[in-house]
Amino acid sequence: MAEHFPFDQSPLNEEEADLIEKMDQLFQSIENQATDYSFEAQEVLARFIRCYANLVPLIRRELLWFIGGECLHFLGDEELSFYQTLEENIYQLEHQGINVDINEQIKALRQEIDKNKQNTTH
Numbered sequence: 001m002a003e004h005f006p007f008d009q010s011p012l013n014e015e016e017a018d019l020i021e022k023m024d025q026l027f028q029s030i031e032n033q034a035t036d037y038s039f040e041a042q043e044v045l046a047r048f049i050r051c052y053a054n055l056v057p058l059i060r061r062e063l064l065w066f067i068g069g070e071c072l073h074f075l076g077d078e079e080l081s082f083y084q085t086l087e088e089n090i091y092q093l094e095h096q097g098i099n100v101d102i103n104e105q106i107k108a109l110r111q112e113i114d115k116n117k118q119n120t121t122h
Helices: 014-031 037-051 053-058 061-067 069-074 077-095 102-121
Strands: none
Touching: 014 037, 037 053, 037 061, 037 069, 061 069, 061 077, 077 102
């Protein structure tokens, strides 16, 4: 983020400096295992998306899903369906006592979807 305008300017404008401060506070809350960090995260991410739409590609879509709440409004229907399926898969695996690597599950589900799309177009 610091490599992109307007965050690459020195000194930062008040709006950008405030957002950076809020992000730092959020990271501190996460490190301190604060129970309400998700509300802070929703606020910070939603503000970032509304104010810096051109920088939204810097945000991993999984983060919006993980944080949930207002952030889910920034995901499309297809993405919401994907993450719902992912959540169900993870729940089933954990229920079976299997340790889950979320990144691996995301990768596997995307490969499965791509394979199904290829099969339906042929």
